[in-house]
Amino acid sequence: MQRTGNLIMGDPRGIPPGSDGTSEGEQVRRLRTAKGWNPLETSYLLTSFFMKKRWLILLLVVLSLCFFLPYLTLGRGFLYGDNLTQRLPNYIFWKQEVVSGRLPLWNPYILGGIPFLADLSNNTFALTNFAYLLFPIPVAMTLLTVFYVCLAAVTTYWYVKLLTGTRVAALLSAVAFGFSGTLIAAVNAINSLQGIALIPLVFFSLERFLRKPGKVSAVWLIGVLCIQFLSSHPQYSFYTWMALLPYFLIFYRSPGKRAWVSLFAIIGIFLSLVAVQLLPFLELSANAFRPQGIEFSSQNQLK
Numbered sequence: 418m419q420r421t422g423n424l425i426m427g428d429p430r431g432i433p434p435g436s437d438g439t440s441e442g443e444q445v446r447r448l449r450t451a452k453g454w455n456p457l458e459t460s461y462l463l464t465s466f467f468m469k470k471r472w473l474i475l476l477l478v479v480l481s482l483c484f485f486l487p488y489l490t491l492g493r494g495f496l497y498g499d500n501l502t503q504r505l506p507n508y509i510f511w512k513q514e515v516v517s518g519r520l521p522l523w524n525p526y527i528l529g530g531i532p533f534l535a536d537l538s539n540n541t542f543a544l545t546n547f548a549y550l551l552f553p554i555p556v557a558m559t560l561l562t563v564f565y566v567c568l569a570a571v572t573t574y575w576y577v578k579l580l581t582g583t584r585v586a587a588l589l590s591a592v593a594f595g596f597s598g599t600l601i602a603a604v605n606a607i608n609s610l611q612g613i614a615l616i617p618l619v620f621f622s623l624e625r626f627l628r629k630p631g632k633v634s635a636v637w638l639i640g641v642l643c644i645q646f647l648s649s650h651p652q653y654s655f656y657t658w659m660a661l662l663p664y665f666l667i668f669y670r671s672p673g674k675r676a677w678v679s680l681f682a683i684i685g686i687f688l689s690l691v692a693v694q695l696l697p698f699l700e701l702s703a704n705a706f707r708p709q710g711i712e713f714s715s716q717n718q719l720k
Contacts, residue, residue: 473588474571477595481567484596488563494555495562498605507539508546508554515550535697540608542694543648561611562604569614570595576621579628612649616657619645623661627668635683642687647694 487493496505507524510533514521521541524533534541545564548557570591578587594600594617603610622641626634646654669676688695 473574473584476588477570477574477591478567480592481563481570481595484566485559485563488559494559495604495607496555496558499609500558500605500607503538504558504607505554507533508549508558511539511541511546512549512554532697532701534694535701537651537694537698538608540611540648543611544644545611545648558607562607565607565610565614566595566600566604569600569617572615572618572621576617576624579621579624606650608648609650609653612645612653612657615641615645615648616653619657619661620664623664627665627670630679635679639683639687639690642683643690646687646691651698 482489488495510524510526511521521533521539524531533539540546545561548561551557552560573594574587574591576587577590578584581587600610600613603613619638619641622634622638626638645657665680666676669679
């Protein structure tokens, strides 16, 4: 039955090699020539072509570009909300300082001056900040928005494909998360978008490490954790860590002692690498004041 099904769908594996020494592929060619082209076979081949990994990744990239096509072709930007009131001025200041050869430690243009580097939401050390040096700030923000939405979709595909081994499930998950309301709503606050978009890559990296513990997978995981921490609004890094810890402890297959050693080693190296950003942030947080009352918490609610 399996061979018959494979034969109908055009799978060469369903045809045994001929006694005359011909290959399976040659027998399929002869069968097609003798009986004509099977419509089912055409459908199967087209599906196989587009379901190959590289074409699905390309499809997700094209979908991302098409989704933001008006912004890319008409010169529009996402300059509203937090992007307009916070991110744009801060990135302009960051660029001004870096181009002048200074580390942006202090912003003198707000009140009597406020810490800049210590504010983690400014993403002083984010790798993708180089885009702001290459393009005008609004253009770079638009390009990075498209990039991170595309990255979220692609890395979700990788993660679900690793978990399930199924391309269809991976593709559906990639589209569902990459174009979800949570992600698209964050385009008005690009640092939040960056943190959310990197979550699938963090889990993909952790899953790779859990399946094949080793130096390469550990370095990859630590690197991705660093990138998210330095690129994100701190709340999304915190949310990610809260999910990673039980995920690691539940699914790590090595004996208990080794699991804890690996966990503390990863955490220790990660904290060492991001200390240049983490320590100023913790000091600023300890000296910052934010009201905790109900009036402050509900000030943006509809009355």
